[in-house]
Amino acid sequence: MPAISLSDASESFDTRQSVGFGKNSRTMEPTSNVENLRKEYTLSGLYRRDLSSDPFEQFKIWFDESVRTAGDREPNAMTLATASQDGAPSARVVLLKGFDSRGVVFFTNYESRKARQLAENPRAALSFHWPWLERQVQIEGIVHKTSRAESATYFAKRPLGSRLGAIASGRQSAVVENRAILEDRLSALKAEFQGADPPVPDFWGGYRLLPERFEFWQGRENRLHDRFLYTLDSEGRWKIDRLSP
Numbered sequence: 001m002p003a004i005s006l007s008d009a010s011e012s013f014d015t016r017q018s019v020g021f022g023k024n025s026r027t028m029e030p031t032s033n034v035e036n037l038r039k040e041y042t043l044s045g046l047y048r049r050d051l052s053s054d055p056f057e058q059f060k061i062w063f064d065e066s067v068r069t070a071g072d073r074e075p076n077a078m079t080l081a082t083a084s085q086d087g088a089p090s091a092r093v094v095l096l097k098g099f100d101s102r103g104v105v106f107f108t109n110y111e112s113r114k115a116r117q118l119a120e121n122p123r124a125a126l127s128f129h130w131p132w133l134e135r136q137v138q139i140e141g142i143v144h145k146t147s148r149a150e151s152a153t154y155f156a157k158r159p160l161g162s163r164l165g166a167i168a169s170g171r172q173s174a175v176v177e178n179r180a181i182l183e184d185r186l187s188a189l190k191a192e193f194q195g196a197d198p199p200v201p202d203f204w205g206g207y208r209l210l211p212e213r214f215e216f217w218q219g220r221e222n223r224l225h226d227r228f229l230y231t232l233d234s235e236g237r238w239k240i241d242r243l244s245p
């Protein structure tokens, strides 16, 4: 594969100046001393007696607390990891849009890279990080598409600009020549629909992850964190284990 240097970037801005590391320098040296970034976690602890026997209920308690305390942060942002059939992983942030005993719902483009990986391999992992609570939750399981009706119902609730943007995006994760192509598509769609409701495109919809494993992590002093893992036993009951930090 040919080596690509930053100066090969096709769009015509100075790439060096757009990089946060070593702004205006050619060195790419981080401006902060990464080794010294360090924080003690002291807010609270997590004990077995605090836990619900049902991980869905436990997630709801923590998620509600995170929403209450989030301020202008996005408590429903979660990292979604998927993998191709041959096991190459990829991860990106998506937004949680529903949660109940049937699973965890997010919406995306069915032609995106993540969707192609989920078609090959429906196993996925989710990770929430709520730094203001010194908490992480990891959820793993199998993903299915939501019904068309469910996707259409959610699509209709989105602001018009987001709906037109999703249509204009077309095949998410495909290479586009430049931003103007996207802006032109959006302008054309605005003119076509003139404020009317666009139908949900076939290439857009939801996924629901049915959890098989939950882990709740609470940061503690001296890196002796509290971690509790919920897994299903052979009779379909949730088993809770404390994990070494």
Ligand SMILES: Cc1cc2nc3c(=O)[nH]c(=O)nc-3n(C[C@H](O)[C@H](O)[C@H](O)COP(=O)(O)O)c2cc1C
Residues within 6 Å of the ligand: 074, 077, 090, 091, 092, 093, 094, 095, 096, 106, 107, 108, 109, 112, 113, 114, 115, 172, 173
């Ligand atoms: C805070 C945040 C929220 C996002 N929410 C979504 C989302 O709900 N759905 C989505 O498809 N992409 C969302 N994205 C964009 C994705 O991270 C990603 O760029 C996109 O889905 C393409 O991913 P892929 O090429 O791995 O399929 C979000 C990104 C951020 C930073």
